[in-house]
Amino acid sequence: MTKTCTVAIPTDMRDVKIRNYINGEWVAPTTGQYLKNFNPATGQEIAPIPDSNSTDIDHAVRAAKAAFPMWSAMPGVDRAAIMNCVADLIDQNCATLAALESQDQGKTVTSAATIDIPKCAAYFRQFAKYVTEGIRETESSVKLGCTMSSISKVVPSVQKATTQHVASGVAALITPWNFPLLMVCEKLAPCIAVGNTCVVKPTEITSVTTYLLTHILQAAGMPKGVVNIVFGSGVNAGEPLVKHRDVRLVSFTGGCVTGAKIGSLAGGLFKRVSLELGGKSPSLIFSDCNLEHAVTTHIRGAFQNQGEICIAAARQYVQRGVYEKFLEMFRKQVRQEICVGDPSNPKTFYGPVSSKQHLEKVTSYIRLAQEEGAKVEFLTNPNDPAVLNVSTDGRMTIKGFENGYFVAPTLITNIKQSSRVVQEEIFGPVVCVMPFDTEEEGIQLANDTQYGLAATVWSEDQNKLMRVMRQLNSGSVWGNGWLAWDDCMPFGGMGCSGTTREHGPWSLEFYTETKALYTHVL
Known part of the structure; x- marks a missing residue:
């Protein structure tokens, strides 16, 4: 089944009027209050965000609950048709979505247009395909020595078993500000593909493109109540959503402190919880690696998306034999090639950090490093006329x-390894580069963290590469590369970096309940 659809969305930020999307309608928050929103490149106010509360959340959850029987019973092929139409509309409006994403979050238009927005469409297509093909069930057959056929008589039999994956119910999807639309789609696509309905609570810092998604969902024919999006703060909207009695599962991506609170609230209410939290990802760069490749990749890993990536290469450990050479090459290439400034300029590598509050956080770590006596260098291009100071x-x-x-x-x-600058997630264009001597020391330093989201290892020795990769306590480990993504592989962290795995079949597992069905053949 195919669908053809079109949509008209605002192309100018001045025309964006954000409202909650509940039961297929756009509604103002019951409080009548809005939160200020700012373009991080200019500091100017843009589209205000509804300051929603528990009443708005309750309306949204009720709508999702009412839509669940219809949506979960709909044939997968019909759900897939709607999702493929969503993907088509995202692709058709890629330029607009990228431009407004940039104005709302600070990332470059180029990055949004070539990475973020296309990935949003890809998630909908990926899970539309999964649901069309059906979830692979586990089957088993066991010969039983005896089965009770009456109170006193037993006979041999065969027990056949199969699993059944069924939709869970109403899901709460709570998303961060570094990849605003991408993180919404990453959760939303598998959630609704398997038959759940949901309430999405995007971050109040970057809500614009998620609001635009509501127009795309409606144009694609998404039934009322299947997807509800409520905007607002974590305290006023996020917490009531997590605690709502009719929410069956919670998926959250964000910081560790908030994740711990959500885990405690949801776990205490016996809800299924997925927490994808922060990271302070290490790199081990051995002296026998391809140094030019390592330097180039680690510059991208440190500064792409303003360093606002949970798996950013923020801790780079370089074997002492090539440490000074690595730094020399790193400094030179950053100063020559990393342009910071206007996010709409195709030559710009990264733009502003997402908010004034986050600017204060990032620079506070820089000041701390200076106070501790570390060497802090700002690698700007001295010949860039756009850099005034x-x-x-x-x-x-x-x-x-x-x-x-x-x-x-x-x-x-x-x-020092013990510094908060090394141990805590900064989430900005700040990288610590430190030397190590032996393989054992490198592994110890890399694993010396509360996090465990991602890591990389660099060596031309394939035996060493695999040996070290297997010893790093991270959910994802790359050898001689970084962020070469495969959405069919599991993603998630250890320790403070999270509790579960998502993507591909792992997302299908999370968003469904698994039943075991047994039958006896006498």
């Missing part, structure tokens, strides 16, 4: 964007 804590003043939240590419060396 770099302050002592890394804040950049960009011509034409003087009120934006820009941070210089920051390299920190000569810092």
Whole structure:
């Protein structure tokens, strides 16, 4: 079954009027209150965000609950047709979505248009395909020595068994601000593909493209109540959503502190919970690696998306034999090739961090490193006329964007492993590069963290590469690469980085309940 559909969405931020999307309708928050929202490149106010509360959440959950019997009973092929139409509309509006995503979050238009928005469409197509093909069930057949056929008589029999995956009910999907639309689609696609309905609560810092998604969902023919999106703060909207009695499962991506609170609230109410939390990802760069490739990749890993990536290469350990050479190459290439500034300029590598509050957080870590006596370098291009000033804590003043939240590419060396700058997630364009001597020491340093989301290992020795990769306590480990993504593989972390695995079949497992069905053949 195929669907053909079109949609008209605002192309100018001035025309974006964000409202909650509940039961297929756009409605103002019951409070009548809105939160301020800012373009991080200019500091100017843009589309206000509804300051929703528990009443709005209750309306949304009720709508999702009412829609669940119809949606879960709909043939998978029909759900898939709607999802494929969503994907088509995302692709058709890629340029608009990328431009507005950039104005709302700070990432470059190029990054949003070539990575984020296409991936959103890909998630819907991927899970439409899964649900069309059907979830692979486990089957078993066991010969039993005896089966009771009456109170006193037993006979031999065969027991056949199969699993059945069924939709869970109403899901709460709570998403972060670093990849606003992408993270919504990553959760939404598998959730509704298997027959769940949901309430999405995007971050109040970056809500614009998620609001635009509501127009796409409606144009694609999504039935009323299947997807409800409520905007607002974590305290006023997120917490009531997690605690709502009719929410069966909760998927959250964000920071560890909030994740711990959500895990406690939801777990205490016996809800299924997925927590994808922070990271402080290590890299082990051995002296026998392809150094040019390693340097180039680690620059991208440190500064892509302003460093606002949970698996950013934030801790880079370089074997002492090539440590100084690595730093020399790193400094030179960043100064020559990393342009910071106007997010709409195709030459810009990264733009401003997402908010003024986050700017304060990132620069506070830079100041801490300076106070501890570390060597802090701001690797800006001295010949870039757009860079008007770099302050002592890394804040950049960009011509034409003087009120934006820009941070210089920051390299920190000569810092202790125990420093908070090394141990805590900064989530900005700040990288610590430290030396190590032996393989054993490198592994110990890499694993010396509360996190365990991702890691990379660099060596031309394939035996060493695999040996070290297997010893790192991370949910994803790349050898001689970084962020070469495969959405059919599990993603998630250890320790403070999370509790579950999602993507591909692992998402299908999370968003369904699994039943075991037994039959006896006498």
